[in-house]
Amino acid sequence: MIAEILAYISVGIITLAWLIVVIHSMVKTLMAKRKAKQTTSGEELE
Amino acid sequence: MAAMWLGIILILLPFVSALLLLTIAKWKADTTGFVMWIFVIILALTYFKTNAGVIFLASIAGFIKSYPIALMVCTSIFMITYMQKTGALDRIIIAFKTLGGEGKEPFQIMFINIGLGCFLVSIGATPVTMLPPIMVALGYSSMAAVALPAIGYDPLTTFALLAIPAVIFQSVISKLFGGLYPSLAECGFIFSLFMPIVTTGIAFGMMFIAGGKKLLFQKNTLIFASVGGVTAGGTSILVNGLAKLLANDGLVQLTGLIVGLFTCIMMLLLAKIMGYKIFDRSNLTEADLEIEKKMPLWKALMPWIILVVLCGVTNFVPQIHSYLFNTLAMNIKISGANPIPLRVFWNAWFWVIIATVISMPFLGVKKGILKDSLRTWAKRAIRPVFSAAIFFSIAFVMNWSGATGAIDSATGLWIRLPENNMITLLADISAIVFGNFYPLIVPFIGLLGGFVSGSETSAIAMFTQYQFTTGKNLGLLDKSIVVLGAANGVGGGLASVLSPAKIQNATAVIDKQGIEGDVIKKTSPIALLMTTSVAVLTLCWVNRYAWYYWIAAFAAEICLLLILYLLVMGVQKLLKKRTALKQTAQATAEEKKEEESK
Numbered sequence: 001m002i003a004e005i006l007a008y009i010s011v012g013i014i015t016l017a018w019l020i021v022v023i024h025s026m027v028k029t030l031m032a033k034r035k036a037k038q039t040t041s042g043e044e045l046e
Numbered sequence: 047m048a049a050m051w052l053g054i055i056l057i058l059l060p061f062v063s064a065l066l067l068l069t070i071a072k073w074k075a076d077t078t079g080f081v082m083w084i085f086v087i088i089l090a091l092t093y094f095k096t097n098a099g100v101i102f103l104a105s106i107a108g109f110i111k112s113y114p115i116a117l118m119v120c121t122s123i124f125m126i127t128y129m130q131k132t133g134a135l136d137r138i139i140i141a142f143k144t145l146g147g148e149g150k151e152p153f154q155i156m157f158i159n160i161g162l163g164c165f166l167v168s169i170g171a172t173p174v175t176m177l178p179p180i181m182v183a184l185g186y187s188s189m190a191a192v193a194l195p196a197i198g199y200d201p202l203t204t205f206a207l208l209a210i211p212a213v214i215f216q217s218v219i220s221k222l223f224g225g226l227y228p229s230l231a232e233c234g235f236i237f238s239l240f241m242p243i244v245t246t247g248i249a250f251g252m253m254f255i256a257g258g259k260k261l262l263f264q265k266n267t268l269i270f271a272s273v274g275g276v277t278a279g280g281t282s283i284l285v286n287g288l289a290k291l292l293a294n295d296g297l298v299q300l301t302g303l304i305v306g307l308f309t310c311i312m313m314l315l316l317a318k319i320m321g322y323k324i325f326d327r328s329n330l331t332e333a334d335l336e337i338e339k340k341m342p343l344w345k346a347l348m349p350w351i352i353l354v355v356l357c358g359v360t361n362f363v364p365q366i367h368s369y370l371f372n373t374l375a376m377n378i379k380i381s382g383a384n385p386i387p388l389r390v391f392w393n394a395w396f397w398v399i400i401a402t403v404i405s406m407p408f409l410g411v412k413k414g415i416l417k418d419s420l421r422t423w424a425k426r427a428i429r430p431v432f433s434a435a436i437f438f439s440i441a442f443v444m445n446w447s448g449a450t451g452a453i454d455s456a457t458g459l460w461i462r463l464p465e466n467n468m469i470t471l472l473a474d475i476s477a478i479v480f481g482n483f484y485p486l487i488v489p490f491i492g493l494l495g496g497f498v499s500g501s502e503t504s505a506i507a508m509f510t511q512y513q514f515t516t517g518k519n520l521g522l523l524d525k526s527i528v529v530l531g532a533a534n535g536v537g538g539g540l541a542s543v544l545s546p547a548k549i550q551n552a553t554a555v556i557d558k559q560g561i562e563g564d565v566i567k568k569t570s571p572i573a574l575l576m577t578t579s580v581a582v583l584t585l586c587w588v589n590r591y592a593w594y595y596w597i598a599a600f601a602a603e604i605c606l607l608l609i610l611y612l613l614v615m616g617v618q619k620l621l622k623k624r625t626a627l628k629q630t631a632q633a634t635a636e637e638k639k640e641e642e643s644k
Contacts, residue, residue: 003376004378004379004380011106014116015109018429
């Protein structure tokens with residue numbers, strides 16, 4: 001019974017950790033893209 | 047019949063979209079797997095009328111079933127990260143660098159990429175990230191430095207990570223056969239019989255990648271490639287044959303390690319006979335010498351030495367093995383799925399943690415090394431772990447599709463309607479379309495699974511039940527069905543060299559990102575050639591052909607490949623001629639224009 005509970009918990013932890021990592025990397029990429037866009041438009045204005 | 051074909055198209059759709067996501071959108075394996083899982087769930091719920099609860103629980107059961115490989119990936123990344131942070135890994139790489147062989151390419155290629163590659167991958171290290179810098183230091187081009195380590199350990203992927211793919215294969219297929227047949231040693235032996243042809247083929251392929259036809263047809267190349275290939279393949283047969291004879295499953299897990307060591311020893315012996323200078327310190331830089339001074343080699347190797355000893359004890363002392371394997375099996379039952387034995391204290395991943403912890407007093411934990419290692423490990427490990435697990439969830443949803451949610455009181459398993467089961471549908475159509483020639487496509491199915499998931503183990507998890515059911519439909523003997531499953535696994539292993547994720551890791555360590563496409567272009571013909579050979583071997587073996595059929599089948603394969611080669615060469619020449627003609631026409635037109643303007 002304990003092994004079963006631990007197994008369920010481990011599935012939850014791994015999935016949650018993966019979701020955090022993926023969302024974090026997606027946000028990072030989006031921010032970098034936005035920054036690059038802002039820089040280019042800034043340069044164009046100059 | 048139309049409904050059957052529609053079903054097949056729908057089942058293939060997630061695989062095709064995964065292929066597109068990996069190759070065109072350049073997604074990573076974990077996110078691709080996640081999308082594929084969602085796709086399979088929608089299919090199972092709608093077209094295959096599967097109970098939603100079964101889909102959810104089967105996904106969890108698949109995830110847990112993946113733990114031998116997922117947690118091995120997780121713990122071996124921890125071990126390697128810790129070794130990297132303490133400087134042990136750099137020390138080991140420097141030791142490898144001194145094994146130069148005085149610029150003798152065939153010796154270097156075989157020793158480093160097949161010998162060391164097999165050894166490293168069996169212990170949980172990654173040749174694709176460790177060996178490219180060494181190859182660059184030895185003077186190989188970036189393309190060869192990435193391609194050779196990626197392809198070198200390929201044939202023995204089945205015995206990687208202390209033979210986890212073979213362990214998973216045995217646990218899946220033995221359950222399908224009712225639990226008693228085949229043993230791990232029997233599975234290992236069947237896998238090993240594929241090895242000589244693959245290892246030798248890969249050895250020659252590596253020579254071609256390194257130096258083209260010129261290097262391939264040199265006398266030394268022919269000797270090193272054939273001796274190295276036969277040694278690697280032959281040793282794996284010997285080890286697994288011995289395991290089968292002694293009924294000792296533990297030996298199977300040490301196959302990669304023994305094959306790596308034997309191949310290295312054989313290459314050294316051959317080099318000695320040919321009068322090569324084996325140890326060459328001229329490659330070492332000032333920085334290398336500084337690292338060499340800091341740590342003796344035995345200390346750097348300590349985690350691996352401890353791991354090998356611990357695996358030896360847990361597998362070769364019968365009382366300990368039986369206690370950890372049987373008494374502490376820790377079976378968990380998730381609703382109507384088959385019970386899953388966790389075997390925490392027998393699985394290699396547990397002993398990787400123990401070996402890392404025991405080696406800490408030798409390698410040191412000062413100056414926040416442990417904290418730093420844990421932080422880097424947390425960043426590196428989660429995506430590969432999830433990627434290893436999600437494909438098992440996909441496999442379980444496919445296997446349990448068509449389940450109504452009711453549980454059979456006699457077996458304790460979910461009741462499936464065969465007409466709504468994805469695997470049954472695939473198997474029925476395969477048996478009708480391919481008949482006795484079905485074994486020819488099995489390694490390519492494995493190749494597809496291995497490419498999509500980036501792992502042989504996942505290819506085994508996804509398609510073993512499919513091979514089993516098709517084998518039963520075709521009325522094959524039990525042993526032939528195991529051969530089908532093994533061929534699927536070998537195909538999955540051969541996909542390693544095509545896996546964008548692995549090639550990306552290799553290019554990153556030598557700062558040559560962007561050459562992945564060129565590497566895959568060079569390695570894919572070899573992978574396809576080897577898969578074709580495995581396919582012909584499987585066809586003859588599964589159908590129990592007489593010896594003259596074997597000769598005829600291989601002769602037909604060679605003729606077909608020759609025709610294909612000539613066709614490709616002809617087309618290439620035609621294209622070259624056409625571009626040359628176009629260029630001359632353009633040049634004359636320009637000259638004419640110039641004259642006219644004058």
